[in-house]
Amino acid sequence: KQEVTQIPAALSVPEGENLVLNCSFTDSAIYNLQWFRQDPGKGLTSLLLIQSSQREQTSGRLNASLDKSSGRSTLYIAASQPGDSATYLCAVRSNQAGTALIFGKGTTLSVSS
Amino acid sequence: NAGVTQTPKFQVLKTGQSMTLQCAQDMNHEYMSWYRQDPGMGLRLIHYSVGAGITDQGEVPNGYNVSRSTTEDFPLRLLSAAPSQTSVYFCASRWGTGRHYGYTFGSGTRLTVV
Numbered sequence: 757k758q759e760v761t762q763i764p765a766a767l768s769v770p771e772g773e774n775l776v777l778n779c780s781f782t783d784s785a786i787y788n789l790q791w792f793r794q795d796p797g798k799g800l801t802s803l804l805l806i807q808s809s810q811r812e813q814t815s816g817r818l819n820a821s822l823d824k825s826s827g828r829s830t831l832y833i834a835a836s837q838p839g840d841s842a843t844y845l846c847a848v849r850s851n852q853a854g855t856a857l858i859f860g861k862g863t864t865l866s867v868s869s
Numbered sequence: 870n871a872g873v874t875q876t877p878k879f880q881v882l883k884t885g886q887s888m889t890l891q892c893a894q895d896m897n898h899e900y901m902s903w904y905r906q907d908p909g910m911g912l913r914l915i916h917y918s919v920g921a922g923i924t925d926q927g928e929v930p931n932g933y934n935v936s937r938s939t940t941e942d943f944p945l946r947l948l949s950a951a952p953s954q955t956s957v958y959f960c961a962s963r964w965g966t967g968r969h970y971g972y973t974f975g976s977g978t979r980l981t982v983v
Contacts (some may be wrong), residue, residue: 800961800974802971856917862911
């Protein structure tokens with residue numbers, strides 16, 4: 757059974773720092789991995805989607821990497837800002853028929869000004 | 870293009886009551902799904918549908934029913950609400966072709982059962 761783990765569960769940094777959020781998964785047979793952002797009391801916003809054949813994706817100050825063989829992904833946030841404060845969720849889709857997204861429990865990021 | 874729309878945003882039910890959470894998407898996505906999000910548990914799949922007329926169970930289906938009569942709509946029914954169903958419910962649709970998929974989520978329904 758696929759399991760997704762995110763470390764750390766919470767992270768506090770001062771504004772301007774570069775930071776890395778980690779995601780690991782137990783079954784490397786995945787179609788893709790998606791990073792989401794969730795603001796308190798809100799829905800999920802898709803940040804980056806990495807297909808299994810890709811190594812990384814970039815969007816603005818965000819860069820996500822994928823090492824499928826080791827079951828790991830990282831989300832790198834450059835020059836963090838208070839507006840980046842949110843919970844970041846990692847989710848994988850296994851390549852077995854009928855499976856859906858499996859989520860980690862998230863990393864709650866707080867960026868102080 | 871409104872994306873995935875969920876209604877209501879908030880709901881309070883008494884134990885034993887029934888209700889339907891609505892989910893609609895205007896992107897012509899075949900695949901739709903319902904998740905619940907609980908503190909410390911993350912998001913867990915309740916039911917999903919791969920197209921009109923086709924539904925299947927996810928990880929935590931007990932106490933919920935779904936149907937899919939149209940591509941656009943995928944309602945989630947609580948048959949007899951229980952306090953354990955207090956949660957935030959998210960509807961999602963899946964886009965893409967072949968092996969390249971991504972998911973779009975609605976803004977959620979926060980349900981409290983008292």
